[in-house]
Amino acid sequence: MTEPVRRAAEIEAPSNLYIIHPLSAWLVPYLARAGISPNQVSLAGMGCGIAAGIAYHFYPHTLCVLLGFALMFAWHVLDGADGQLARLTQTFSELGKIIDGICDYVTFTAVYIGLAATCASQHGNLVWALVALSGLCHAIQSAAYELQRQYYNVYGLGRKSSALPDIATPPPPGLAALLHHIYARAQLLIGGDAAAFHARLAAQPDPSDARRARYCAVFAPVIRRWAILSANTRTLAIFLFTLAGAPLLYFFFETIVLSAALIALLADQRQRYRSFPLSAPQA
Numbered sequence: 001m002t003e004p005v006r007r008a009a010e011i012e013a014p015s016n017l018y019i020i021h022p023l024s025a026w027l028v029p030y031l032a033r034a035g036i037s038p039n040q041v042s043l044a045g046m047g048c049g050i051a052a053g054i055a056y057h058f059y060p061h062t063l064c065v066l067l068g069f070a071l072m073f074a075w076h077v078l079d080g081a082d083g084q085l086a087r088l089t090q091t092f093s094e095l096g097k098i099i100d101g102i103c104d105y106v107t108f109t110a111v112y113i114g115l116a117a118t119c120a121s122q123h124g125n126l127v128w129a130l131v132a133l134s135g136l137c138h139a140i141q142s143a144a145y146e147l148q149r150q151y152y153n154v155y156g157l158g159r160k161s162s163a164l165p166d167i168a169t170p171p172p173p174g175l176a177a178l179l180h181h182i183y184a185r186a187q188l189l190i191g192g193d194a195a196a197f198h199a200r201l202a203a204q205p206d207p208s209d210a211r212r213a214r215y216c217a218v219f220a221p222v223i224r225r226w227a228i229l230s231a232n233t234r235t236l237a238i239f240l241f242t243l244a245g246a247p248l249l250y251f252f253f254e255t256i257v258l259s260a261a262l263i264a265l266l267a268d269q270r271q272r273y274r275s276f277p278l279s280a281p282q283a
Helices: 014-033 038-057 062-089 094-123 126-156 175-190 194-202 208-229 231-243 247-275
Strands: none
Touching: 014 062, 014 231, 038 062, 038 094, 062 094, 062 231, 094 126, 094 231, 094 247, 126 175, 126 194, 126 208, 126 247, 194 247, 208 231, 208 247, 231 247
């Protein structure tokens, strides 16, 4: 069965739902008719991200901050379009997922380096240690957030394209499969009880439609709260802190505030796992 082109609206951040993804959806038919591949769209988005990093390097100039934000916004639109295009053309693959993930990290790495280089010239080289710690926190938070979305798509909506690889078996031949396998292991390590809960859920003989309906009702609201760890939050926070002339505060925000949010979200999710009815209610 062909999967929907758009992402599940009930778990999307409002900025995706009402601004970014509609623009992506408008762009996708033109990309498809032009014969542009999803991976090419991902790489174009990465180019916008690298350019944003250069613009933010000159953040004392307000026009450069506005340009950096505009370029990151363009990356968000293209980042939404590559997945929609892959689903429309049925060309999603492990390689595409890896390229998409790499492009996302390259975008933020470019922006962080651009900001850090200027901040270090003003505040000293210890800035680089703060930025590196912030980047590590970013990777952990993003992996945990994406895991929740993937599980929702698979167990709530039955979308096979979001399924994680089976980490209990060796990965298939190929670099893309190996990288996907390694990333999935890291996600499951960060995700706390998620793997054990979903393994128990998959083992239940409960009819899938009823189980999916219960799953969506319980987990959609909390996954919307996980959007605080999304790239959208970071893009807006970078813009606001930098526009205020205090980009260093962004890195403290990511390291302390967003890490605290991750801990709270994992604790909330653990409680939901414990209370979720694994089998169908008895008549």
